[in-house]
Amino acid sequence: MNRLACAAVVAAMLLVACAGPKETVVLLPNPAGQDTAVTVTQGTRQVVLAQPYAGARLGPNGAEAFPSNAQQVRAQYGPALAAQPLPPAQFTLFFVEGKDEFTDESKRIVDSVFAEIAKRPVADVIVIGHTDTVGNDAANDALSRQRAEVVRAAFAARGLASDKVVTIGRGKRELAVSTGDGVAEPRNRRVEILVR
């Protein structure tokens, strides 16, 4: 009889334990291999998750660290992970010096941009024009905007609606290759394209 009561108490305790944590956080591995972390703060207490699949359960007694793994994450977060949008894809097109004309190689990259757009149900495209350091700021700002607009027009000619494209001109502020002023550098005469 006593034993039965004991078993009942143990079973009840197990049930309470199983009802378990209401909130869970798990850090995922970073494909780029950078150092990443999530801090979990509850009141004055803090747990830092810094290893892949490090987890924290948040219960009434604060955050408790636990090791998770790929299978657990798939089982609990499968639908959320399956709904993750494609990460933005980046492309760079290069221009002939002082002009708003693509180099021949860049004409082929445009094909890749359109392949990427086709992969996405609602692609939005950001086009950022840059120049090298030949010429003054005003001229380069204008040229970089003009280059971005050339890309927008080229994309429009291939059927991409202009309202899906945001153009930005950064002039010579963000050089891909750092040079002194007044240096003709083909790698800086570029337009970056972000397909999102």
Place this chain on the structure above:
Amino acid sequence: MTWICSRRRGRALLVAMAGLWLFDAAQADVGQIKVATGQVSVERKGQSLPGRVGLVLESEDVLRTGADGAVGITMRDNSLLSAGPNSILTLEHFEFDPTTSDGRFDARLRRGTLAVVSGRIAKKSPQAMTVRTPSAVLGVRGTEFVVSVDE
């Protein structure tokens, strides 16, 4: 002299108005629904909109998914957020300067499951992005993670 003063005041007013306009613009387009399956709705200013692919999101929008629902969004700063079934996700605050990457992003998961890939805001400043659950604040340092809240 008074003419100069009033002109200056006029300019200050113009600058203030431009600031307000930028603030409004930042609030009006914070991200977009890129993936939606099953039942998904967006609550905005007391109204419920169908959470369709392509819907442009605003600060303070509340995304809800049904038992068969899931939704994935790309924010202006390239953060990716995706929620599984029976979730309630609020985009509490979002502002972002695309030139400098300065900004602030606070999201809240009231219920359900959420996967997060942080974007340019968290990369620029680790204190600038948080995800809140009912009991905790998650700080994001250039990260992918998942979080769940059972009711």
